[in-house]
Amino acid sequence: MAAVTAVASFLGARADELNVYSHRHYTGDQEINRLFTEKTGIKVNVVNADADQLIERLKTEGANSPADLLVTVDAGRLQRAKAEGLLQPVESEILKNSSPAELRDADGHWYPYTLRARVILAAKDRVKAGEIKTYEDLAKPEWRGRLLARSSTSSYNQSLLASVVTAKGKDEAAKWAKGVVSNLARPPQGGDRDQIKAVASGLADVCISNTYYLGLLLNSKDEADRKAGQAVTVIFPNQGDRGAHCNVSAAGVTKHAKNVPQAKAYMEFLVSPEVQKMIANSTYEHPVNGDVTLSPTHESWGKFKIDTETFPKMSESQPEATRIFDQAGWK
Ligand code: FE
Numbered sequence: 001m002a003a004v005t006a007v008a009s010f011l012g013a014r015a016d017e018l019n020v021y022s023h024r025h026y027t028g029d030q031e032i033n034r035l036f037t038e039k040t041g042i043k044v045n046v047v048n049a050d051a052d053q054l055i056e057r058l059k060t061e062g063a064n065s066p067a068d069l070l071v072t073v074d075a076g077r078l079q080r081a082k083a084e085g086l087l088q089p090v091e092s093e094i095l096k097n098s099s100p101a102e103l104r105d106a107d108g109h110w111y112p113y114t115l116r117a118r119v120i121l122a123a124k125d126r127v128k129a130g131e132i133k134t135y136e137d138l139a140k141p142e143w144r145g146r147l148l149a150r151s152s153t154s155s156y157n158q159s160l161l162a163s164v165v166t167a168k169g170k171d172e173a174a175k176w177a178k179g180v181v182s183n184l185a186r187p188p189q190g191g192d193r194d195q196i197k198a199v200a201s202g203l204a205d206v207c208i209s210n211t212y213y214l215g216l217l218l219n220s221k222d223e224a225d226r227k228a229g230q231a232v233t234v235i236f237p238n239q240g241d242r243g244a245h246c247n248v249s250a251a252g253v254t255k256h257a258k259n260v261p262q263a264k265a266y267m268e269f270l271v272s273p274e275v276q277k278m279i280a281n282s283t284y285e286h287p288v289n290g291d292v293t294l295s296p297t298h299e300s301w302g303k304f305k306i307d308t309e310t311f312p313k314m315s316e317s318q319p320e321a322t323r324i325f326d327q328a329g330w331k
Contacts, residue, residue: 016042018262021058022071023051024249028282035278036269042262051077051155058086058254068257069266070110073249074155075103076162078110079315087252090264098271099288102308103248110252113270114285117304118160118245121214121232122206123199132206134238135164135245139179147183148195148207152325156192156210156247161324162317163245166310170320177328188331193217200231207232215284215297236304243305247314248288 022029025048033044049057051072058065058081070087072078081087082105089108096104099112120132132138138147150157165173185204195207196214217229236244251270253263269275276287280295287294310317 016040016259016262018042018044018068018259018266019066020044020046020069020071020251020266021054021067021254022046022048022069023054023073023077024048024071026283028278031282032270032275032278035275036266039269040262040265042265044266055081055084055086059084061256063256065254065256066258067254068259068263069251070254071249071251073116073247074159074314075110075112075248075250075311076159076314076318077155078105078250078252079312080318081252082107082109083315086255088255088257088260090253090260090267092264092268094268095271099248100290100306100308102311103246103288103306104250105252110250111267111271112248112250112288113267113276114249114279114283115288115306116156116247116249116285117211117236117306118156118208118247119211120206120235120237121196121199121209122235123202124231124233126205127233132235133240135160136176136238138183138206138208139176141179141183143183143206145183145185146205147180148185148198148204149180149188149330150191150195150208151188152322152330157208157330158318158321158325159247159314160208160245161321162314163307163310165317165320165324166313167242167307170324173321174324174327177324177330181328181330196232197225197228200228211286211301212284215295218297219284234301236301238307239305242309243307246306246311249285 037043051074070081087109095111103112164176192209192213196209199207214229217225220226251267253260257263271289273292276289276292279285280287284297
């Protein structure tokens, strides 16, 4: 927080602005931006779109781009933005100390601020403890007609499959995707929350979801949502080997940013304990800052091993993942 205050006083009374291109779509973020403006006087302007669209837009706009910061919900997209020369490095001890080195860019072109585990959720009354333990298990014939997953157009699934490509090679990954597709209880439709609700209603026994969607259901004002959330249990996959596939929400300063100090101050604000706690209790993403006390919801799921092995190659394996999805007929 000291850094934010320092930047704010250095900039004085100028009309400060920060232009963010963001793939995030969570209402809790508006409160975070409001608080940042209150503390620093820097106004946050957000353009929301899909990360691929935002990357295209940065390329087209070039030096004329108004964007100072690119925020995504997928490390692979930021790895790609860096490779395409769309980002610039930022030096910050606060940012470096806020997350594990394995989950950020070695050259400081982007820094994560939330952690998102993609896990298996199982019906408490129909799946025994230990019956399913790994992503690989999802493709086994005993789960025929018992599995649900959203569309392959989701970057969440693309990055999950990219991690399988990196860990197992493309042939094994292709077999896995085919196996998963043949186990689906219905063609992919809806978001992660829809899969959880469908498992709760008995349409299938297991589904693939990010943990925070379960957190949102468990803490919903709607009783039906809470009941759906309570019907499933979290299984962090592959705890005996590479760990659970995790992605991050992360931010990188654009190559042609006009407001670099403001962008850096904003990034440092996002990893402050205050904001990390807000995120953990509004979107239920895991804090990326390990020093932050977890929310009761996170405590109930327990600690888990993160797959840091395949994480750096997310972007590299994503095109292969897209090809495999098409071949496997994963809609
Ligand atoms: Fe999401």
